[in-house]
Amino acid sequence: MSTVFGIPTQALFGQLLIGLINGSFYAMLSLGLSVIFGLLNIINFAHGAQYMMGAFAAYFLLQWAGLGYWWALVIAPLVVGLIGVVLERTMLKRLYALDHLYGLLLTFGLALVIQGLFRNQFGSSGLPYQIPPALTGGRNLGFMILPNYRAWVILFSLATCLVTWYVIERTKLGSYLRAATENPALVQAFGVNVPRMITLTYGFGVGLAALAGVLAAPIYQVNPLMGADLIIVVFAVVVIGGMGSILGSIVTGFTLGIVEGLTKVFYPEASNTVIFVIMALVLLVRPSGLFGRDKS
Amino acid sequence: MMKRAAIVLATALALGPVAALAQISDGVIKIGVLNDQSSLYADLAGQGSVVAARMAVEDFGADKKGMKVEIISADHQNKADVGSAIARQWYDVDKVDVIVDVPNSGVALAVNQITRDKGKALLVSGAATADLTGKACSPNTIHWTYDTWALANGTGNAIVKTGGDTWFFITADYAFGHALERDVEAVVIKNGGKVLGKVRHPLNTSDFSSFLLQAQASKAKIVGLANAGGDTTNSIKQAAEFGIVKGGQSLAGLLVFITDVHALGLPTAQSLIFTETFYWDLNDKTHAFGKRFAERDKGIHPTMIHAGVYSAVTHYLKAVEALKSDDGTKVIAKMKEMPTDDPLFGKGTVRVDGRKIHPAYLVEVKKPAESKAPWDYYKIRATIPADQAFRPLDQGDCPLVKK
Numbered sequence: 001m002s003t004v005f006g007i008p009t010q011a012l013f014g015q016l017l018i019g020l021i022n023g024s025f026y027a028m029l030s031l032g033l034s035v036i037f038g039l040l041n042i043i044n045f046a047h048g049a050q051y052m053m054g055a056f057a058a059y060f061l062l063q064w065a066g067l068g069y070w071w072a073l074v075i076a077p078l079v080v081g082l083i084g085v086v087l088e089r090t091m092l093k094r095l096y097a098l099d100h101l102y103g104l105l106l107t108f109g110l111a112l113v114i115q116g117l118f119r120n121q122f123g124s125s126g127l128p129y130q131i132p133p134a135l136t137g138g139r140n141l142g143f144m145i146l147p148n149y150r151a152w153v154i155l156f157s158l159a160t161c162l163v164t165w166y167v168i169e170r171t172k173l174g175s176y177l178r179a180a181t182e183n184p185a186l187v188q189a190f191g192v193n194v195p196r197m198i199t200l201t202y203g204f205g206v207g208l209a210a211l212a213g214v215l216a217a218p219i220y221q222v223n224p225l226m227g228a229d230l231i232i233v234v235f236a237v238v239v240i241g242g243m244g245s246i247l248g249s250i251v252t253g254f255t256l257g258i259v260e261g262l263t264k265v266f267y268p269e270a271s272n273t274v275i276f277v278i279m280a281l282v283l284l285v286r287p288s289g290l291f292g293r294d295k296s
Numbered sequence: 297m298m299k300r301a302a303i304v305l306a307t308a309l310a311l312g313p314v315a316a317l318a319q320i321s322d323g324v325i326k327i328g329v330l331n332d333q334s335s336l337y338a339d340l341a342g343q344g345s346v347v348a349a350r351m352a353v354e355d356f357g358a359d360k361k362g363m364k365v366e367i368i369s370a371d372h373q374n375k376a377d378v379g380s381a382i383a384r385q386w387y388d389v390d391k392v393d394v395i396v397d398v399p400n401s402g403v404a405l406a407v408n409q410i411t412r413d414k415g416k417a418l419l420v421s422g423a424a425t426a427d428l429t430g431k432a433c434s435p436n437t438i439h440w441t442y443d444t445w446a447l448a449n450g451t452g453n454a455i456v457k458t459g460g461d462t463w464f465f466i467t468a469d470y471a472f473g474h475a476l477e478r479d480v481e482a483v484v485i486k487n488g489g490k491v492l493g494k495v496r497h498p499l500n501t502s503d504f505s506s507f508l509l510q511a512q513a514s515k516a517k518i519v520g521l522a523n524a525g526g527d528t529t530n531s532i533k534q535a536a537e538f539g540i541v542k543g544g545q546s547l548a549g550l551l552v553f554i555t556d557v558h559a560l561g562l563p564t565a566q567s568l569i570f571t572e573t574f575y576w577d578l579n580d581k582t583h584a585f586g587k588r589f590a591e592r593d594k595g596i597h598p599t600m601i602h603a604g605v606y607s608a609v610t611h612y613l614k615a616v617e618a619l620k621s622d623d624g625t626k627v628i629a630k631m632k633e634m635p636t637d638d639p640l641f642g643k644g645t646v647r648v649d650g651r652k653i654h655p656a657y658l659v660e661v662k663k664p665a666e667s668k669a670p671w672d673y674y675k676i677r678a679t680i681p682a683d684q685a686f687r688p689l690d691q692g693d694c695p696l697v698k699k
Contacts, residue, residue: 011513018505123596124338126529128561131537138539144509147537219537220502221529221559225335229500264506269469271506272498 014144015261021150023257024157025212029234030241030249031161032208035168038244039181039201042092043100045108047234048227049115050206053080054213055222056118059129069132069218076214077207084206088199111231118224126221153215160211161250168246177201233272236279242292252290319621321393325365327353327609328392330382330407331399331422333371336500336526340553341399341422341601343369344593348602349396351589352609361617368392372403374499379403380410387414393622394419394612397605401425401472405432412436416624419612421604424524424551425475426687429651433694436624438631440652441604442573444476445687447550450571450656450680452483455518455548461489463548464516466507466531468523469496476522476550492516497523504531508538512545520548529556536564553599557673562664565673573656573685574600574640575674581639590671597671603640608652611636644682649694656685 029051036044057076061067067075087110095102131149138147168174180187180194188194213227220226237256241248256275263274270277282290329349331341346369358365368390372379379398386392387410395411398404399422411418412434419438420428426445428437463484467473473496481491493514495507508531511519519540521531528549535547549556552570576586576597585606589598598606615630616622628650636644636652644654659674667673689697 008513011510014509014513015506018503018509021505022503119334119338123555123594124335124342125340125526125555125559128533128559128564130561130563138537145512145539145543147539149537150505219534221526221533223526226502229502261506265510268495268497268507272501 009143011143011265012262015265016258017141017144017146018150019258019261020254021154021257022260023254024154025216025230025253026234026237026257027161027250027253028157028208028212028215029230030237030253031164031246032205032212033234033238034241034244034246034249035164035208036202036205037238038246039177040092040198041096041100041181042103042107042202044202044205045104045231046087046111046114047107047206047209048229048231049111050080050084050209050227051213051216051230052115052118052224052227053083054210055129055217055220055226056122056213056224057210058214058217059127059222062129069214072214072217073211077210080210080213081203081207085199085203087206088202092202093195093199111228115224115228122224124223124225126223126226129217129222131218149218153219156215157212160208161253164208165246165250233275236275238289240275240279240282240289242289245289245291245293248289248291319619319623320363320616321622322391323364324391325358325363325394325613325616325622326390326392327365327367327612328383328386328390328395329367329369329397329605330372330379330386330395330403331369331397332374333369335374337374337399337422337524339555339559339596340525340599341397344589344596344598344602345369345397345421345605347589347593348598348605349609351585351592352606353613356610356613358613363613363617365613372398372400374400374403376402376406380406383407383410387411387416393417393624394627396420396608396612397422397601399423399601400470401427401475402470404428405471408432408434408437411624414624417612417628419605419608421608422601424472426479426692427471427475429647429649429687430692430694433649433692433696435650435696436628438608438628438646438650438652440608441600442571442656443651443686444472444479446573446656446685447476447571448479448483449685449687450658451548451550451569452480453487454569454658454678455546456484456487456489460518460546460548461487462516463489463491463518463520464511464514465491465494465520465522466504466511467494467496468499468527470499472524473522477520480520480522480550497527499527501527502530504534505538507531508535508540512538512540512543516545518546518548520550522550524551525553525556528552529559532560532568533564553601554597554671554673555599557661558596558671562662562667562673565661566663568661569677570659571656571680572600572659572674573654574598574603575657575659575676576603577672577674578657578676585640586671607636607638607641610638611646647689649689649692649697651686651689651692653682653686655682656680 058072135149138145241252264271329346370382394417396419401423404423421441426443428439467477557565632646641654658678
């Protein structure tokens with residue numbers, strides 16, 4: 001069997017693919033963060049909690065309404081997105097004129113409260129959520145068994161990321177959004193309802209987090225703390241990609257997933273620090289991130 | 297980082313007469329429950345251990361006997377530095393007499409040393425490393441409920457003897473995982489088996505696919521999970537996804553708690569075999585305790601760690617009562633001298649190295665059809681008698697044991 005640095009190539013392919021799967025979650029979450037930061041200038045620290053709420057929404061739908069995974073994929077993001085809209089209307093909108101720090105503090109506090117409430121109610125071990133029957137099993141790729149559900153996660157999140165990027169960077173609606181961040185007063189003067197657009201954008205970003213949560217529910221336990229650890233990594237991804245860069249967050253999300261996957265082969269003990277090492281290096285060399293525009 | 301620095305809640309349980317016990321420091325016996333209250337070990341220990349300690353104090357009838365007992369608790373966040381800081385503060389400032397539980401072997405080893413330096417008492421229920429009664433044994437510590445040697449001896453032996461002779465370890469990368477892996481490996485090799493490989497993952501990992509893939513590639517018959525809590529449930533859940541068991545390999549959860557089984561659900565957890573020293577549905581007495589406990593801990597039925605806290609606090613109070621003093625070193629010595637007896641573990645003893653001795657049970661998780669009610673999860677496959685369940689006294693290298 002051929003080897004690369006002492007690792008069989010077969011194992012290496014497997015790890016690359018797994019990295020890509022984890023990268024899909026990083027990409028979807030950092031995408032939502034980037035959209036919110038790019039258009040609202042809010043550093044949404046509640047993103048992890050909203051991801052967790054998406055997974056819980058899927059669990060509730062199954063337990064209380066008997067609605068399975070496919071329904072959850074549609075309903076959970078809508079419900080959680082709606083909660084996001086309420087949040088924006090009642091609290092966040094008061095902070096736009098202030099420093100970024102206030103938004104960060106508010107959303108960080110909200111995240112702690114939400115996670116605390118869920119943990120108090122549901123404990124820390126998590127709740128079971130099964131893979132939908134249509135996606136159970138796996139196929140043998142020769143070098144590894146790829147679970148069907150994981151293949152689905154890669155395809156689905158890639159599609160979501162591309163559609164989001166296309167809408168924001170290539171459509172008329174997207175151009176309004178981008179214009180509104182550059183100069184809200186001018187866009188308002190053209191008859192566009194900027195506050196409503198901003199509210200919906202926040203709702204959309206939150207919905208993306210919830211969607212990632214539904215995708216994650218069958219893989220990880222539905223756990224009140226599932227977002228708490230992830231959010232730190234995702235922020236590192238956003239910083240590496242460049243705050244507010246849509247394409248940057250997608251590409252960096254997938255790439256870092258792969259880097260992390262490789263670390264798990266060569267030096268597993270470092271697998272949850274490697275992303276932060278990269279972040280530190282990127283900040284030293286390119287403080288605005290790999291894809292970020294220098295605002296100074 | 298997003299956790300409260302420390303939650304300290306104090307509960308004065310009895311405000312009765314104080315004069316009876318003159319040698320009690322400040323007139324109060326103060327018990328500190330130190331464990332993970334917010335992360336992956338919070339359900340298997342956490343607030344449940346505080347509930348268990350409180351029940352022990354109530355059942356002991358401390359207030360009727362004129363003993364004033366106070367229980368406080370804090371979250372060590374699975375960090376040895378945080379745990380050490382709380383232990384020091386408790387001993388020096390808050391006048392805590394005994395610390396109980398302390399899951400997470402890394403934290404327990406740190407608090408073990410501090411307790412010894414300060415001449416206080418430590419009753420470990422949550423932590424697993426057998427080093428607490430081995431190299432790190434202390435005249436101020438009793439290791440109550442279970443340890444890595446007992447788990448290896450129970451589960452490892454049973455599996456190797458039924459043909460599982462090649463192993464791959466997925467190990468939590470800290471004191472506990474290393475100790476468990478070491479002890480199981482010794483059992484495997486002693487019985488003529490082989491270890492084909494091992495991989496170490498950081499504590500509190502969510503994605504195990506990469507490690508499972510390495511386990512799969514090793515072609516080992518048994519994938520041994522030397523981790524606990526959320527790490528174990530995620531490993532088991534994802535192993536199902538990657539077809540580990542379908543591919544002909546078997547999973548060995550080396551430390552599984554009933555809360556983990558509950559979190560996984562029986563369809564995923566069924567047929568797992570592992571070692572426990574307590575099950576709430578073992579007999580009428582444990583059954584009654586289990587139901588009382590569940591009422592007070594949000595329906596969670598007691599794990600062996602919770603039961604251990606109850607049993608340890610009960611024995612501690614008996615020793616304090618007999619000694620009429622709460623001096624840490626003296627009470628621990630007294631506890632070793634007195635035989636133990638409580639409704640959960642029955643009659644037992646505490647050895648000179650600090651090891652509490654009682655039977656262990658090899659359990660198998662029921663199939664969904666066999667389970668009649670929530671938390672009705674285990675079948676007892678074998679009982680390992682008390683004299684065989686733990687490491688023989690002369691094999692632990694404990695300096696307190698005279699050769």
